[in-house]
Amino acid sequence: MKASLAAAPRAALLSLAALALLGGCSATPWQRGGVDAEAACSALMAPVPASAIGLPSGGAVIESATLLPGNALTLTNPLPFIPPPPEAVVQPATPPYCKVVGAIQPVDPKAPSIRFQVNLPSRWNGRSLQLGGGGFNGVLVTATGLPPSARIDQPSPLARGFVTVGTDSGHQDLRVEPLQAFALNDEALENFAHAAYKKVRDLSVELMKRRYGQGPERMYFMGSSEGGREGLAMAQRYPQDFDGIFARAPVINWVGLHTADVRLGLAQRGEGWLSPADVMLVHKAVLSACDALDWRVDGIVGNPQLCGAQFDPASLLCREGKTPACLNAAQVETLRTLHAPYEFSFPLANGVRSYPGWAWGGEGAGGTGPVGGYVSWQTGTAPAAHPVSSTSSRGWLYGSGAIQYFVLRDGTADLSNYKPEDHAQRVGEISRLMDATDPDLSAFRAHGGKLVISEHMADYAQSPYAGIAYYRSVVEKMGQDPVDEFMRLYTTPGADHVGTGAPVGVDMLDTLVTWVESGRAPLDLVQVSLDPVPPFPVLQSRPMCRWPATLRYRGHGEPQRASSYQCVRSAPR
Incomplete structure (x- = not known):
């Protein structure tokens, strides 16, 4: 098998992988079409009034609305001295979609704008996914890639029919001043803290209404590190806005x-x-x-x-x-x-x-x-x-x-x-x-929201015990049984902040959708490491243990297989 793959032309392998991924999501029952996609995309150029955005702003300017054809999956070429997150080793295949780029104008004329990108597929599944940023942001999240911890052998959210949404959080990294200098402006600081993600979420809903004639039936948010903090901030501050949230290695206790x-x-x-x-x-x-x-x-x-x-x-x-x-x-x-x-x-x-x-x-x-x-x-x-x-x-x-x-x-x-x-x-x-440390998630739970937090135990960017401490605070506030209805915490030993060092690949978007829309709550999951060359064979798999369980080898069996390990329930730290 490996010999035949090695002999196959690289471009052919990529094209086959792209077709397989797109084909895997072509039978979803939510697809809508029947309109002139190019005309519908061009019609999105009209400005978005401030009244369509739930927090004070100067309204939004649409800078471009471009219908793009589908593209095949490609392999990325990261810098050799900066290992990327496993999900970033590919630029996944995309279907035809309308790429909308623009800026939400500030109230304070001295504050920077909030840049955004909203990708609207020609065939929509009725859902949207907003992706969080990282570090101190300042770079526009294009939302065309894979979400945190995603398996690279699975289609991207955009290819599955999701509208995808990203922002720079309300300031632009100019590379000529410190990363944190934007915080000297109060509006830029509040945007970075939480407001930008709410504003861009509301703007995206308006664009979906214009493009498809209705708003989304379900909305999801996924982020890692700073993006994980953003997801938790949404659950705590705007509990009605998202139905499912995945926060990986979140910077919860920021201060x-x-x-x-x-x-x-x-x-x-x-x-x-x-x-x-x-x-x-x-x-x-x-x-x-x-x-x-x-x-x-x-x-x-x-x-x-x-x-x-x-x-x-x-x-x-x-x-x-x-x-x-x-x-x-x-x-x-x-x-x-x-x-x-x-x-x-x-x-x-x-x-x-x-x-x-x-x-x-x-x-x-x-x-x-x-x-x-x-x-x-x-x-x-x-x-x-x-x-x-x-x-x-x-x-x-x-x-x-x-x-x-x-x-x-x-x-x-x-x-x-x-x-x-x-x-x-x-x-x-x-x-x-x-700080995204409010333990009272009762409004999010009442909305029907589902929350998954994942901590990497070899993370030195932020302490994984911060997420564990937050989970415990929610249990203390709300009780274990109510928390089990809407919240999960998973830990991965050996994985660092960005997900290298141990298998972390898991289809968490599907996990969220299944829980939100079908009511099937996740138990222990399985994480994989994949060969970064199509057809992405599994190199290693491990259980993804639900806290407070810890991973343990059974003492027999192939060490590269998840079945050789078990999640042992023991007293939490």
């Missing part, structure tokens, strides 16, 4: 995360900095202590909760002078700091008072290079400094800028002695804007 990032950066300005070689030392020690806790030695810490109770970083402490085989006392303290909660002396939004420490496992992802694990997110290739540079960790880049521009509103502020309690009022204001 807590960036405060913890700054704490760790400051802890590494002296002897506490962990070099890439030191990181690999930690990585090997953690694997030695914890790899077998899931009954299989495979380079993945399958039970990070148990590892946290078992591994002591003091085991790496140098007994005499510092050598490559041990850590000094300050470095051991850095490890304790990263894996310990950050405690606030005052409450943040919704009564939250801490940010959880990180899990163990995946420290050395990416090796000694600047990608993945500790090096990418928390230690960098040099100690934290001002101004940030290419040697800085992304935690320091994001965290220091967030505190400077969102809290202090001074991009030159020295954070050496920064203490949140000295700025408690402003920190509280930003927390109420940015």
Whole structure:
């Protein structure tokens, strides 16, 4: 089989894959047509009045409305030193669709506009999917690709007949100023926090009404990282607006995360900095202590909760002078700091008072290079400094800028002695804007909404325990049985922030649609890693365990198959 595939022309393989994917969704019972698609697309050029958007705005200008033909699936060519999320290794096949690009005008003339792209397929299934952004946004989400964690052997949402929607969140990354500088404008800050996604959602409904003669029957939202936070913000702030939401590795406790990032950066300005070689030392020690806790030695810490109770970083402490085989006392303290909660002396939004420490496992992802694990997110290739540079960790880049521009509103502020309690009022204001920690989802539940959160346990961009803490807060507020009716939390050991390091491919859009529209609640799922070349054979599969279950090898069976593992129900951390 592999030999015949290798001999086949690459273009032919891509065309066959594209036809297979599009063919797989051609029999949906929701399709509508019967109109001149080109004329209907051109008619969308009329401006959208502010009255069609549920929050204050200056209305929307449509810059272009273009009918595009269908395209075959293509393989992307990411930079070799920046591994992409697994779902980003392809640009999926698209059907004929109307691409609408424009901008929602601000109320404050000094605020930037909210750019958007809405893709309306010629054959619609009656549903829409809005995709979240990442980082500090500022880049238009085109919404023509695959959603977070999607299987690359499945059709894109657009190919399935969904209207797809994306935005830049209300500011444009100009590349000549810090990522966070937009937050100096109050309207741009509120747009980034939550308002932009609501405004673009409402605008998309208006465009669907114009194009198809009616609004969507169901609306979905999917996002990862910052986009995951956006999805949770929609469920909490606008519970009537979406029927199904998937939030992967969401930056839930936003203020807590960036405060913890700054704490760790400051802890590494002296002897506490962990070099890439030191990181690999930690990585090997953690694997030695914890790899077998899931009954299989495979380079993945399958039970990070148990590892946290078992591994002591003091085991790496140098007994005499510092050598490559041990850590000094300050470095051991850095490890304790990263894996310990950050405690606030005052409450943040919704009564939250801490940010959880990180899990163990995946420290050395990416090796000694600047990608993945500790090096990418928390230690960098040099100690934290001002101004940030290419040697800085992304935690320091994001965290220091967030505190400077969102809290202090001074991009030159020295954070050496920064203490949140000295700025408690402003920190509280930003927390109420940015943190998606409201545990009362009763209105979303009453609407019939379904919510799935997925945490990657080897994530060093944000602590996976933040999502677990939020889930527990919802259970405490609403009760376990009501929560089971509309909410799920899944964890994936070994996977980093973007989904590399372990199988993460799962058709979560289908999972959401099935739950929302057929009432079939998901249980444990199956995640896959796929060969990134058509026809995308499965390389590995693992169970996707519903919290609080943990993954464990059965002790027999092919290690690459999900059937060789089980989700073990044990006491949660």
